[in-house]
Amino acid sequence: MVTLRLRVGRGVFIVPPLVVVLLVLIGPVILLSLYSLNLRTNIPFAPTGLSYDNWQDFLRGPGNPFRNRFVYSMEFTLVVSIATTVAAYPLAYYLAFHARRFRYTLLLLLIVPFFTSYLLRVVAWSDVMLNENGVVNQVLWAIGVQPRGVGVGWLLYSNFSIFLVLFYSWIPFVALPIFAVLENMDRSLIEAARDLGAGPLGAFARVTFPLSLPGVISAFVFVLIPTTGEFITPLYVGGPYNQLFGNEIQAFFGNSPNWNYGAVLAISLIAVVLVLTLLFGRFLNTDLREGVATA
Amino acid sequence: MPRPGIDRRTFLAGTAGVFGLGIGGIGLLEACGSTSSVASVSPSPRPPLAQEPGALSILEWGGYEAGGTKAQTSGLQAGTTYTTKYGANGITYTYITNDDQALQKATSAGPFDLMHPCNENTKDYVDRGLVQPWDTSLLPSFSQLNPGLVKAGQVNGKQYMIPWDWGYGSLLYRTDKIDAADATGWELAWNSKYSGKISLWNGASTNFEIAALKLGFPHMDNLSSDQLSQAKAALIQQKPLNKLYWDSEYNQEQPNFQSGTVWVTYAWQDSLVSMTQAGLKAAFLDPSQGRLSWFCGFMLGAKTQNYYHAHEYVESFINHDACAQMTNLFYYGTSNTTVQPSEIKDQTLAAALDLGNPQAITSGKNHLQSWAPNRSALELAWQEVTAS
Numbered sequence: 244m245v246t247l248r249l250r251v252g253r254g255v256f257i258v259p260p261l262v263v264v265l266l267v268l269i270g271p272v273i274l275l276s277l278y279s280l281n282l283r284t285n286i287p288f289a290p291t292g293l294s295y296d297n298w299q300d301f302l303r304g305p306g307n308p309f310r311n312r313f314v315y316s317m318e319f320t321l322v323v324s325i326a327t328t329v330a331a332y333p334l335a336y337y338l339a340f341h342a343r344r345f346r347y348t349l350l351l352l353l354i355v356p357f358f359t360s361y362l363l364r365v366v367a368w369s370d371v372m373l374n375e376n377g378v379v380n381q382v383l384w385a386i387g388v389q390p391r392g393v394g395v396g397w398l399l400y401s402n403f404s405i406f407l408v409l410f411y412s413w414i415p416f417v418a419l420p421i422f423a424v425l426e427n428m429d430r431s432l433i434e435a436a437r438d439l440g441a442g443p444l445g446a447f448a449r450v451t452f453p454l455s456l457p458g459v460i461s462a463f464v465f466v467l468i469p470t471t472g473e474f475i476t477p478l479y480v481g482g483p484y485n486q487l488f489g490n491e492i493q494a495f496f497g498n499s500p501n502w503n504y505g506a507v508l509a510i511s512l513i514a515v516v517l518v519l520t521l522l523f524g525r526f527l528n529t530d531l532r533e534g535v536a537t538a
Numbered sequence: 539m540p541r542p543g544i545d546r547r548t549f550l551a552g553t554a555g556v557f558g559l560g561i562g563g564i565g566l567l568e569a570c571g572s573t574s575s576v577a578s579v580s581p582s583p584r585p586p587l588a589q590e591p592g593a594l595s596i597l598e599w600g601g602y603e604a605g606g607t608k609a610q611t612s613g614l615q616a617g618t619t620y621t622t623k624y625g626a627n628g629i630t631y632t633y634i635t636n637d638d639q640a641l642q643k644a645t646s647a648g649p650f651d652l653m654h655p656c657n658e659n660t661k662d663y664v665d666r667g668l669v670q671p672w673d674t675s676l677l678p679s680f681s682q683l684n685p686g687l688v689k690a691g692q693v694n695g696k697q698y699m700i701p702w703d704w705g706y707g708s709l710l711y712r713t714d715k716i717d718a719a720d721a722t723g724w725e726l727a728w729n730s731k732y733s734g735k736i737s738l739w740n741g742a743s744t745n746f747e748i749a750a751l752k753l754g755f756p757h758m759d760n761l762s763s764d765q766l767s768q769a770k771a772a773l774i775q776q777k778p779l780n781k782l783y784w785d786s787e788y789n790q791e792q793p794n795f796q797s798g799t800v801w802v803t804y805a806w807q808d809s810l811v812s813m814t815q816a817g818l819k820a821a822f823l824d825p826s827q828g829r830l831s832w833f834c835g836f837m838l839g840a841k842t843q844n845y846y847h848a849h850e851y852v853e854s855f856i857n858h859d860a861c862a863q864m865t866n867l868f869y870y871g872t873s874n875t876t877v878q879p880s881e882i883k884d885q886t887l888a889a890a891l892d893l894g895n896p897q898a899i900t901s902g903k904n905h906l907q908s909w910a911p912n913r914s915a916l917e918l919a920w921q922e923v924t925a926s
Contacts, residue, residue: 483777500638501917
């Protein structure tokens with residue numbers, strides 16, 4: 244009887260979140276699948292019926308622009324993820340090893356801009372910082388790098404502007420897991436390496452960095468997965484050739500409504516994110532206790 | 539000894555049960571955004587105005603909010619008589635940035651009490667069962683409206699659209715940056731001399747109309763498959779010259795033109811007014827192939843519970859004073875024929891835009907944007923242009 248009560252009790256706790264997950268996560272994915280197979284349509288009275296045409300067009304259509312955009316987006320996402328992770332490492336290292344008692348204050352300062360809306364920050368980059376009369380061009384004019392009145396063409400509505408805004412947006416989130424790993428690292432291991440004759444770089448390369456890899460990989464995944472579906476930043480600071488795959492999906496559900504084709508793109512993206520999650524999931528552990536760390 | 543907690547079998551069984559619940563939940567999700575259920579016009583008797591909820595839900599373009607609402611910042615005073623009488627707090631606006639998106643939102647994001655689409659989509663709204671006919675006897679100013687536009691707002695003899703505003707679409711350009719010799723036709727958007735300083739609208743049908751006019755196709759809204767392919771190729775050819783495809787008139791098109799980021803942009807005539815008022819040397823292109831023209835109006839939601847409120851709201855927009863103020867603000871034409879040309883402040887601009895001519899949008903070289911039978915193909919083609 245006691246066992247039964249415990250079993251039912253714990254089960255009850257799992258059911259509500261499971262229901263929510265199924266309703267708001269799995270349910271829409273199933274709906275999307277129905278749209279992608281033309282079993283439903285967003286246009287009232289339009290005929291429906293099982294069809295793989297959109298899938299075939301996307302996967303096999305010669306020179307399909309959406310497939311090309313998908314490849315482009317994945318490449319761009321990879322560049323952003325690697326660059327952000329590489330740049331965040333020294334930041335996290337400084338906070339963990341050199342900032343001492345100021346480290347949490349500095350960490351807070353790093354996060355402060357993120358108390359405002361993501362959308363507002365993107366618009367601020369677009370309208371205040373990077374546009375023709377924006378802060379960056381004004382500074383370039385003031386120091387004589389650029390002729391007054393002539394803005395730098397690639398500052399806004401370019402790959403550069405998307406990269407810059409995404410880099411800025413992600414770097415605190417990327418620094419955090421690396422910082423957490425470095426902060427919890429057993430410093431005696433580094434001291435032992437130094438005692439055994441390793442120089443600062445050698446100790447870093449053979450001890451600190453390998454031990455921080457779980458945090459680095461977690462950080463990389465934290466950028467990689469959300470950036471694959473990113474559409475706000477390219478929408479506001481990207482030009483015609485810089486829109487990402489997420490923008491194509493968004494447009495298929497809004498500006499040029501064709502939910503059936505949009506669902507094909509969305510399901511494809513979900514599949515990629517799932518694969519990435521499965522690939523990297525085993526590294527999403529920053530607990531360095533003996534036997535727990537997985538990398 | 540059985541372990542306390544859930545064993546694998548129990549968990550899987552429970553999950554399967556809940557998964558079934560999830561599948562069932564899809565029905566609930568579908569009900570939230572149902573697209574296939576079409577409301578029929580609710581038969582009389584309707585509750586009187588006093589018993590209606592009164593909180594109007596409106597699908598609207600930015601800048602057109604009723605005077606007196608917090609959302610209204612463009613200076614428009616239309617709607618003030620309604621908000622003065624019934625208050626403004628309950629009115630909610632859902633915004634649209636292009637016609638295709640408007641139709642989609644009306645279909646899946648509603649139901650709305652009122653919508654403000656344009657002429658080319660009227661038939662789609664009716665066909666999809668999104669709207670019901672107006673009772674024009676409840677609109678005192680209806681008799682003052684332009685008969686041609688009123689007629690064009692009818693489907694199957696019923697008044698589905700109450701026309702309100704009309705105008706033109708063309709290229710707005712900086713006269714101090716663009717050679718006059720280059721500003722002769724729609725080909726200005728294809729002029730590589732201004733590469734990176736051009737911005738077309740992210741509006742599928744409009745861009746295909748522009749391409750069709752540039753290519754000399756006689757029926758810009760009824761392109762054959764071959765013509766559609768040619769227009770798509772022309773737009774792909776034009777794409778590298780664009781700085782961006784703008785979505786929002788007030789957040790992208792006008793700020794980018796004003797800052798000098800863009801020298802040539804697709805625009806409506808209100809942007810000409812705003813930009814010249816901002817001190818820019820700008821002109822609204824009169825292309826050799828003709829301008830695009832449009833008219834928009836109000837449609838009544840099929841499921842509205844604010845039938846009488848909606849009529850009062852629209853009356854507060856179509857009356858003489860509201861229309862005169864709208865024309866003097868945006869320099870759009872108005873459907874209310876009692877607004878005389880002499881009431882328009884800038885007579886030169888009014889003459890240039892032919893605002894005193896009730897048939898302006900269909901006269902001369904102007905091309906009235908109309909219903910496109912191959913809209914789906916056109917929208918997909920535009921997506922391919924943006925993705926290419």
